[in-house]
Amino acid sequence: MTGPAAAVEAKELSRRFGDFVAVDRVSFEVAPGEVFGFLGPNGAGKTTTIKMLNGLLAPSSGSGRVAGFEIGREREAIKRSIGYMSQLFSLYGDLTVVENIDFFSGLYGVGGERRAARRDWVLAMAGLVDHRDRLTAELSLGWKQRLALGCAVLHEPPILFLDEPTSGVDPISRRRFWDLIYELAGGGTTVFVTTHYMEEAEYCTRLALMNRGRLIALDTPAGLRAGAREPLLRLATPDPIGALAALDGAPEVVRVGLFGRDLHVTVRDRERALSRLPERLAAAGVRSDGLDEIRPSLEDVFIALVLAAGGAAED
Amino acid sequence: MALLDLHRLWAVARKETIQLRRDRRSLLLAFALPLLLLLLFGYAIDWDVRDIALAVVDQDASPESRELVDGFLASGYFTLVARPASPSAAARLFARGEARLLLVVPPGFAADLAGGRTARLQVLLDGSDANTATIALAYAEAVARTFGQRVALHGELVTLPLVADSRVWYNEELASRNMIVPGLVAVIMMVIAAMLTSLTIAREWERGTMEQLAATPVTRLEVVLGKLLPYVAIGLVDVGAISALGVWLFGVPFRGSALLLFPLSFLFLCGGLGLGLFISAVTRSQVLATQIALVATFLPAFLLSGFMFAIENMPPVLRALSYLIPARYFLVVTRGIFLKGVGVEVLRVQGLLMLAFAVLGLALAVRSFRKELG
Incomplete structure (x- = not known):
């Protein structure tokens, strides 16, 4: 990795709430210009990690640097160097679009001609030019999120933290949002983003997977897929429920789960499974319309990694 | 920074x-x-007591007794609500809360004044509201005292008593x-x-x-x-x-x-x-x-x-x-x-x-x- 020039750097970062360890000795580095994806089930510690990095929460132990400033000690300097968009929409609903932009311009010290230029840029970027004087509360969620993104980058920060920025919006708005993220990254902004959506994970240059407060994987999307150890088979069947019952617990099978109308079956040995599983299905009276090996999706990889790490915290 | x-x-x-x-x-x-x-x-x-409901039993019915009652009404603190025939009839006014203060002018009030004897008045108060009663009594005494001084001057009988010339500052009307x-x-x-x-x-x-x-x-x-x-x-x-x-x-x-x-x-x-x-x-x-x-x-x-x-x-x-x-x-x-x-x-x-x-x-x-x- 890039060493001292890293945009974000975490070393053995931990945060405890009483007896509960929300983040457990997490270390990673993010290079400038990366779109760094932070993934994991609910309660994995993603948001807590982000809050420690951007100065909203003090770490219990460990250290880190953001934009070259030490977290915990140089919070105010970090806050000037980053943009942050929190999980829930948190602009002012009783302010108009322009009033929200002006307010955050004031807080980030964006003044004079630059303020007007940045305001116009945000309005154009979010597609809100014709709605500049509408109350923010009246906007659709997609608009709100683009406005929140705009307000987070008014001061053109080198690093942008986005905590589940697209949760709850339709796929088209989500796609538009990611176009904006790429635009920012193309301009040199380091983007640190958490998400639940696997197709979004594919857009990231690198992915960190967290579970139960621990970092359990860190690689490019392709690298993660290549690292999957166990073969994955797809079973097409008119009776997926019956097939699930027949295969669950079979000695050849590591894990079996419904995936749309098919079954994804993770197996220990490809050849053995391909020969033995049809017999088991036949014995259970379940028809098979085809069983073949497939390339694991990121979702398969993550489920495998999370289960290997002891399952999600909420299970 | x-x-x-x-x-x-x-x-x-x-x-x-x-x-x-x-x-x-x-x-x-x-x-x-x-x-x-x-x-x-x-x-x-409003801590001021005004318009105290006054009932009068005038058993003397003389010019002097009328002058005394006028003195009460002119003070601005009392409102005449009834003239019952007897003190016992007045008691009912108290019970119903229609009167707060009862003034009884006994027979012979004018005669006592004329004869230079001490003329007596009876003032009865509804004490269920102690604050108002205390203030009403003070007002009644003040009215009676003023009346007494005036009678004394009219008759030129007694030397003028000491008059305290008090003055309130800042809130003159109190x-x-x-x-x-x-x-x-x-x-x-x-x-x-x-x-x-x-x-x-x-x-x-x-x-x-x-x-x-x-x-x-x-x-x-x-x-x-x-x-x-x-x-x-x-x-x-x-x-x-x-x-x-x-x-x-x-x-x-x-x-x-x-x-x-x-x-x-x-x-x-x-x-x-x-x-x-x-x-x-x-x-x-x-x-x-x-x-x-x-x-x-x-x-x-x-x-x-x-x-x-x-x-x-x-x-x-x-x-x-x-x-x-x-x-x-x-x-x-x-x-x-x-x-x-x-x-x-x-x-x-x-x-x-x-x-x-x-x-x-x-x-x-x-x-x-x-x-x-x-």
Whole structure:
């Protein structure tokens, strides 16, 4: 990795709430210009990690640097160097679009001609030019999120933290949002983003997977897929429920789960499974319309990694 | 970095003003409630006793007895409600609460006066309202004494008794309203100030906007002062409006300097508004914060500031406690400026104590307001 020039750097970062360890000795580095994806089930510690990095929460132990400033000690300097968009929409609903932009311009010290230029840029970027004087509360969620993104980058920060920025919006708005993220990254902004959506994970240059407060994987999307150890088979069947019952617990099978109308079956040995599983299905009276090996999706990889790490915290 | 960036402070103040302008509840609280409270308490609280219901049993029916009764009515304190035939008939008026004071002029009243003997009167009072009864009795005695002096002069019988020429300063009519209205300015502004700001930080927590705010470089002091600024302006407008209404509607004198009232009000408001912010930051709930702000300000300001009860007459514990009630100091200021027209040389101590209160209120607000999320 890039060493001292890293945009974000975490070393053995931990945060405890009483007896509960929300983040457990997490270390990673993010290079400038990366779109760094932070993934994991609910309660994995993603948001807590982000809050420690951007100065909203003090770490219990460990250290880190953001934009070259030490977290915990140089919070105010970090806050000037980053943009942050929190999980829930948190602009002012009783302010108009322009009033929200002006307010955050004031807080980030964006003044004079630059303020007007940045305001116009945000309005154009979010597609809100014709709605500049509408109350923010009246906007659709997609608009709100683009406005929140705009307000987070008014001061053109080198690093942008986005905590589940697209949760709850339709796929088209989500796609538009990611176009904006790429635009920012193309301009040199380091983007640190958490998400639940696997197709979004594919857009990231690198992915960190967290579970139960621990970092359990860190690689490019392709690298993660290549690292999957166990073969994955797809079973097409008119009776997926019956097939699930027949295969669950079979000695050849590591894990079996419904995936749309098919079954994804993770197996220990490809050849053995391909020969033995049809017999088991036949014995259970379940028809098979085809069983073949497939390339694991990121979702398969993550489920495998999370289960290997002891399952999600909420299970 | 600078602890206080004026651009950021201004951004917060401007945002707060816009939000306030769109929030009908806060606007009512800010502008209608103070005037409403003034009208309510200004009319409801009246320690003066006037129009005491008087019943007269005139068993003498002489010119002198009629003159005495006229003396009662002319005093302005009594209203004649009945002339029952006998004292026993009058007792029923007492029972029904129709009369508060019964004057019985016995037969031979005029004859005794003419003969230079001590003429006797009987005054019966409804003591169920002890305060009113005491005051009514004092009025009755005063009327009777005046009547006695006049008779004495007419008859040129006795030497003139010693007459005390008393004069009341500052509140010549001894009208309780003149005491109440300036006091109300202090009580009302204490309550309004704390309640106004009690909403503001809690609202940011409840709506989730605090997280975005906390992620910006704005400092705690900038947030607290920025939120304070619009409310200080509102508070000063309120002080002006209540004072003007008090003078115009209730006829309360304003003898001092408005130029002194406003700076001292400013100090008092900073303390009260700071207290509201402190409560707001600690509770993080709008409903809870307004309730605490109301309880924490209204009763102390009403009961322990010297507004309702004289502090000198309080038990030592309450007297000690009253020093912690900032309305106590502002009350001295408003009464002093309204009624006595005193200047800064008299109100210096109160000013300093309110300055201390303002610093304390703001320090508490800044300290308790954590930008870190829990």
